[in-house]
Amino acid sequence: MSKDSPATVKQRRNSDQVTLSQVAQAAGVSPITASRALNHPDKVSENARRNVLEAVERLGYVPNLVAGSLASSRSRLIAVIVPSLINTVFVEVIKGLQETLEAEGYQILLGNTDYDLDREYQLVRTFFGWSCSALVTAGLRHNQACHTLLANWDHPIMEVMELGKGMDLNVGLDHVAAGRCMASHLIDRGYRHIVYVGARLTQDYRAGMRYEGHREVLQAQGIEAPLVELDTLGSLQAGAESLTQVLAQHPHTQAIHFANDDLAAGALLAAQRQGLSVPGDIAIAGFNGLPLGQHVTPQLTTILSPREEMGRLAAKELIRRLSGKNVYRRQHDVGFTLQTGGST
Amino acid sequence: MSKDSPATVKQRRNSDQVTLSQVAQAAGVSPITASRALNHPDKVSENARRNVLEAVERLGYVPNLVAGSLASSRSRLIAVIVPSLINTVFVEVIKGLQETLEAEGYQILLGNTDYDLDREYQLVRTFFGWSCSALVTAGLRHNQACHTLLANWDHPIMEVMELGKGMDLNVGLDHVAAGRCMASHLIDRGYRHIVYVGARLTQDYRAGMRYEGHREVLQAQGIEAPLVELDTLGSLQAGAESLTQVLAQHPHTQAIHFANDDLAAGALLAAQRQGLSVPGDIAIAGFNGLPLGQHVTPQLTTILSPREEMGRLAAKELIRRLSGKNVYRRQHDVGFTLQTGGST
DNA sequence: CGCTATCATGATAGCGCTACCATTCCTTTT
DNA sequence: AAAAGGAATGGTAGCGCTATCATGATAGCG
Incomplete structure (x- = not known):
């Protein structure tokens, strides 16, 4: 027996989804014209366009973007x-x-x-x-x-x-420049014992770049640039906790340059809770220019990045x-x- | 002249993208087996699977998910x-x-x-x-x-x-219940002049639902439930500004129930700047349980939602x-x- | 040993759309 | 008036993959 007797025709369309061909038929144009009416409206006559759009509306057609993408890549x-x-x-x-x-x-x-x-x-x-x-x-x-x-x-x-x-x-x-900028600011303010605090600098390597800029400026002044790297991601909590750690490791710290505002604000709020005066006892700087920094007292010195x-x-x-x-x-x-x- | 002389065969493939057929050929199997090896590994022999995966690696095949989605919907x-x-x-x-x-x-x-x-x-x-x-x-x-x-x-x-x-x-x-919960808390604390402050409640209608719960509780106590609706979206800034507005409109306010923590924290920080004591002069509550609320002094009363x-x-x-x-x-x-x- | 059940594989035919080329019917140019 | 150009439309053939069915090979059973 020959194999050319397709008793049962393959049937794949499962859903009742309206297709572009149906729209075209309803609009009395060919599928390709319907396609153009939707995707390149200027390439069809106003008449055709109107009919197609009307049919789209009437049938509730939702274009199959997957098919379109495959065809057009x-x-x-x-x-x-x-x-x-x-x-x-x-x-x-x-x-x-x-x-x-x-x-x-x-x-x-x-x-x-x-x-x-x-x-x-x-x-x-x-x-x-x-x-x-x-x-x-x-x-x-x-x-x-x-x-x-x-x-x-x-x-x-x-x-x-x-x-x-x-x-x-x-x-x-330029994150290196941003780091330089803040470091220069701290130097200008007269601080000499400045600690940079970052969180997971291998991951958040842009914070590491800011540290590079920071260190560059301090070293040019013959000042050391100690770094404290936290093992958690930056957060208010981490900032608060870091304050104690920094003061323990570097008791003479006058200013802390934090890798971001979350850390900085966390430390600032923690300092307040501990009765430390900012910037009297310890100066704090951040990075990002988050709104939060504007609402704490004193306002946070930071670098605004236009995100x-x-x-x-x-x-x-x-x-x-x-x-x-x-x-x-x-x-x-x-x-x-x-x-x-x-x-x- | 008959039309069956396709001098130039239509050529559409633009990119040099590796296709599944090429992988199949390299692996010495049919395309469909290659497809199965990748998508239903348990449906092919270990031998076939290994060959296909090896060919994928060697040719740098990246599956075309668009085509796959179209075929399988x-x-x-x-x-x-x-x-x-x-x-x-x-x-x-x-x-x-x-x-x-x-x-x-x-x-x-x-x-x-x-x-x-x-x-x-x-x-x-x-x-x-x-x-x-x-x-x-x-x-x-x-x-x-x-x-x-x-x-x-x-x-x-x-x-x-x-x-x-x-x-x-x-x-x-259940946002209505959350509103009830906080309102009950404020009543329990002895506050009677309580203002609810929300931002764009028709948009953030869940904050509106919390107000409904809030009002329900106050009314059950025979207390009025004034509402102040801000025209900006909730933010620290908006919260800070709202404080003045609320105190002007409702001078006897003892507590403010804010629609969210951003507003509440903004108001709390603003109160501090203005020398108002929290909760002595004014009590403040929020909603969401953002970390920020834990770091301000005093800590913010709020409702923690497990987002x-x-x-x-x-x-x-x-x-x-x-x-x-x-x-x-x-x-x-x-x-x-x-x-x-x-x-x- | 014949019969069915299971497994591995493959041939075929689409999925719904658009690129490509061809055709028709005008308008413009020389 | 003929040639050339342009606008609107359509026929055909895929895009790269997988669902479906068919096939052959192997195993299991009384």
């Missing part, structure tokens, strides 16, 4: 990879990205590495599998495999948070690139601002 | 829709979701409504287009169109944050459902805890 998905969601700075960058990208019809695929570069590599692989239109990642450091993968990818890559020569596009600030702005700018530059425009500058310095409060 | 994408990313409570829920879902190989598609239900509807439509495996959304309220869309969707829907009868699954807490736990539990329940297990309980109450500090 463009997805309007943007992969965003951050090392942490607890740290609010990344969330603020995401927010800036989000609002700008969503307005242009892009969707965010969110990944969290927990400061693990191998995890980043895995996420990048997965996201590539989604034919993402672009990738945003926090930081310029990647492991070897990830670097290779990124280098061979033919879509825009945006590295944010720190300024430097990256894979492709870059929006960030949402960084996200928005990164998104705008990506959109420029994705819409085929030439990109003249690949690096964008968003800068930072020293905000002196009463705490130093 | 399953995507391992989970849509997560929140009203805000500024408000840290949602971020913490996302974090709980994220860590649990990623561990199971699901990816998060993130959407932000900015407290706009029409925006939510648009996001839901878009996400459905991605054949998401499930949808997580904050809150039980949707507009009519969105409700219809959700009701007809044949994948799990998880509504988080507030407890109640939702579309499908639900993990949250990350809420995210984790929601994720676990979704995974149960997605792996075909029976779900016996659709509603999960994560509860809350009154945390009394010195501020009341």
Whole structure:
């Protein structure tokens, strides 16, 4: 018996989902015209467009973006990879990205590495599998495999948070300079026994870069630059606890330069509870310019980093690139601002 | 001339992307066996599996998830829709979701409504287009169109944050009860002139629910329950500013029940700056149990809501459902805890 | 030993959409 | 008037993968 008797035709469509072909039929046009009416409205007659849109509405058509992406190998998905969601700075960058990208019809695929570069590599692989239109990642450091993968990818890559020569596009600030800036400020104020306190500097290596800048300035003055590295992630709690530790290890400390505002504010509030005067007994400085720092007494001296702005700018530059425009500058310095409060 | 002379064969593959067929060829098996080796490892011989995995490694194959999703109409994408990313409570829920879902190989598609239900509807439509495996959304309220869309969707829907009868699954807490709880606490402490302060209660309607509970308790005692509604979103700044406003409008105020800890902490810190004693001159209570509240002096009385736990539990329940297990309980109450500090 | 049950594998046919090329019917140009 | 260009539309053939069914090989059974 020959095999060309398909008694039962293969039947795969499971759902009652409305397809573009059905819309096209209802609108009296071909599927491809319906597709164009939705995706390139200027390429069809007004008449066709109106009929298609009307049919879409009437049938409750929801475009199958998966099929569209497969056919066009463009997805309007943007992969965003951050090392942490607890740290609010990344969330603020995401927010800036989000609002700008969503307005242009892009969707965010969110990944969290927990400061693990191998995890980043895995996420990048997965996201590539989604034919993402672009990738945003926090930081310029990647492991070897990830670097290779990124280098061979033919879509825009945006590295944010720190300024430097990256894979492709870059929006960030100079953390070494920020560290120098705060250290200079502390020197100017007359402090000489200054401790830098950071949390997990191998993970939050940008805080490590700020320490480099800090140390540079102190050493240029012939001053030592002791470092206290905490084993927990930065938090109010960790900051509060670190105060005791620092004063025990370095009894002559006049000022503490904290890696971020959470630590600094935690220490400041703890100092108050312990009856220590800030900055009389101990001066405290932070980094980020979180609102909290403005509401404690004395106000926290800190460095304001434009985080949402960084996200928005990164998104705008990506959109420029994705819409085929030439990109003249690949690096964008968003800068930072020293905000002196009463705490130093 | 007949049309069957395809001089130039249509050529669409643009990239040099390695495909599953190439892997299969390299491994000496058919494409479908290669597919099974990767997705259902227990359905192929150990020999085949080893060869395929080796070929994957050697060729640097990255699965095209878009094609896979189209073919299987399953995507391992989970849509997560929140009203805000500024408000840290949602971020913490996302974090709980994220860590649990990623561990199971699901990816998060993130959407932000900015407290706009029409925006939510648009996001839901878009996400459905991605054949998401499930949808997580904050809150039980949707507009009519969105409700219809959700009701007809044949994948799990998880509504988080507030407890109640939702579309499908639900993990949250009872905000009315939380409002009652704090109000009772304030009554117990002897306060009678109590003002509730919230920010944009039509948007943050859960804060409105807490006010309902609050009012219920006060009215049962024959006490009025004045409400001050701010026009900005909750923040330290708004809390600080509200203090003056409340005292001007209600000079006899003994206690302020704030809709959240940001407002409360802002007011508490502002009171200190103004030389007001807390709780002597004015008692202050919040909601959420943010770390900040534990570090101010006096410690903030608040209600602790298990936000990350809420995210984790929601994720676990979704995974149960997605792996075909029976779900016996659709509603999960994560509860809350009154945390009394010195501020009341 | 024949019969069914189980396993490993493969051939085929889509999933729903869009890129590509071809066609038709105008309008413009020289 | 003929040639050239442009706008609107459609036919065809995939995008890269997996569901479905079919097949052959092996095992289990009385």
